[in-house]
Amino acid sequence: VPLVRIDVFEGRRTPEQLRLLADTVQDVMLEVFAAPPRDRYQVLAEHRPGQLICEDTGLGLERTDDLVILQVFQQGRSEEQKRALYAGLAERLETVTGLAPSDLIVSVVGNTREDWSFGLGRAQFLDGDL
Amino acid sequence: VPLVRIDVFEGRRTPEQLRLLADTVQDVMLEVFAAPPRDRYQVLAEHRPGQLICEDTGLGLERTDDLVILQVFQQGRSEEQKRALYAGLAERLETVTGLAPSDLIVSVVGNTREDWSFGLGRAQFLDGDL
Amino acid sequence: VPLVRIDVFEGRRTPEQLRLLADTVQDVMLEVFAAPPRDRYQVLAEHRPGQLICEDTGLGLERTDDLVILQVFQQGRSEEQKRALYAGLAERLETVTGLAPSDLIVSVVGNTREDWSFGLGRAQFLDGDL
Numbered sequence: 001v002p003l004v005r006i007d008v009f010e011g012r013r014t015p016e017q018l019r020l021l022a023d024t025v026q027d028v029m030l031e032v033f034a035a036p037p038r039d040r041y042q043v044l045a046e047h048r049p050g051q052l053i054c055e056d057t058g059l060g061l062e063r064t065d066d067l068v069i070l071q072v073f074q075q076g077r078s079e080e081q082k083r084a085l086y087a088g089l090a091e092r093l094e095t096v097t098g099l100a101p102s103d104l105i106v107s108v109v110g111n112t113r114e115d116w117s118f119g120l121g122r123a124q125f126l127d128g129d130l
Numbered sequence: 131v132p133l134v135r136i137d138v139f140e141g142r143r144t145p146e147q148l149r150l151l152a153d154t155v156q157d158v159m160l161e162v163f164a165a166p167p168r169d170r171y172q173v174l175a176e177h178r179p180g181q182l183i184c185e186d187t188g189l190g191l192e193r194t195d196d197l198v199i200l201q202v203f204q205q206g207r208s209e210e211q212k213r214a215l216y217a218g219l220a221e222r223l224e225t226v227t228g229l230a231p232s233d234l235i236v237s238v239v240g241n242t243r244e245d246w247s248f249g250l251g252r253a254q255f256l257d258g259d260l
Numbered sequence: 261v262p263l264v265r266i267d268v269f270e271g272r273r274t275p276e277q278l279r280l281l282a283d284t285v286q287d288v289m290l291e292v293f294a295a296p297p298r299d300r301y302q303v304l305a306e307h308r309p310g311q312l313i314c315e316d317t318g319l320g321l322e323r324t325d326d327l328v329i330l331q332v333f334q335q336g337r338s339e340e341q342k343r344a345l346y347a348g349l350a351e352r353l354e355t356v357t358g359l360a361p362s363d364l365i366v367s368v369v370g371n372t373r374e375d376w377s378f379g380l381g382r383a384q385f386l387d388g389d390l
Contacts, residue, residue, distance in 0.1 A: 003237050007303050015180055022183055038185040043137050050275055053282055055298040059389060061379040073237055079374045083383050090381025101380045107263050107333055108375035114209045115238035119191040120231045121220025123213050129189060133367050145310055152313055168315040171365060173267050203367055244339040245368035249321040250361045251350025253343050259319060
């Protein structure tokens with residue numbers, strides 16, 4: 001279910017590094033966000049200089065051009081699962097890809113089980129397929 | 131009202147084919163999703179290889195590079211209207227554009243009538259304009 | 261908090277004009293949408309001809325290629341704050357950047373305090389950091 005938009009600056013990562021970033025995000029989805037196997041829907045976009053503008057809401061965080069903005073559209077996760085997602089992403093992305101935890105921004109949007117069709121024109125959550 | 135993001139791979143469709151895809155999505159919005167005439171707001175994005183990553187949540191669907199991800203931001207539609215949207219999109223996009231129904235992913239996000247301004251700085255749903 | 265997606269056509273604005281557009285959107289966020297200082301998260305995307313398709317829901321608005329689509333993801337604002345946002349954006353963008361108010365479309369999506377991590381893997385709204 002999670003549909004994840006990944007926005008980064010262009011020119012900072014090779015295609016292989018971008019893939020590792022996306023793979024690592026997905027690993028965390030599977031491990032701490034209760035996504036079932038093969039539940040992967042990711043849209044990556046690379047932006048030219050100036051096209052991502054992120055400050056820090058006064059939190060004292062330093063942003064660099066390695067910045068990653070994740071927008072996660074999902075249904076049904078609890079507050080605890082979201083906390084685990086944020087912590088898991090920061091820890092794993094730092095370990096695997098070297099991303100500074102201060103360069104990771106995550107925003108979640110919730111919808112409901114009737115809001116998803118994974119193919120064939122069906123509403124798999126409502127039809128008992130999932 | 132529906133604001134629709136259409137994400138596809140680049141190099142798979144001519145500009146005319148992309149337009150036909152967008153037109154067909156809009157036709158279904160008008161016919162089965164209760165969109166009024168000229169209620170069309172679409173943002174298309176074409177992605178390089180590797181920038182859309184879609185699996186199948188174990189549903190046994192085969193994805194190809196013709197894949198289409200539709201994200202529909204709207205207010206007020208019922209479960210039945212959403213079901214009709216999914217079925218109508220899959221059927222019509224296959225008939226008109228040849229898209230395999232297994233290559234269509236749709237995710238809906240709901241908001242409310244106060245969440246839209248279509249121009250002039252007004253909230254048309256609240257002001258009685260719509 | 262607001263995460264703002266700004267979609268425009270390419271080739272209509274210099275990088276400096278794009279920055280002024282984004283800065284002006286942010287100024288309105290700070291002044292009428294109750295965003296705290298340095299609460300700025302913007303993703304800009306420029307689209308090729310044909311990749312933004314906007315009609316007018318029968319409102320009699322003329323759209324040009326200067327069109328701006330703003331999608332604002334946020335939590336907690338009231339109807340009155342949203343009205344002030346729409347009016348403030350239209351007025352200020354016209355004054356500062358010359359954007360016709362008929363070329364501004366705004367859509368808001370709401371989430372909750374548990375849906376944001378601004379860095380470090382923390383949920384700053386829940387942890388008392390914000």
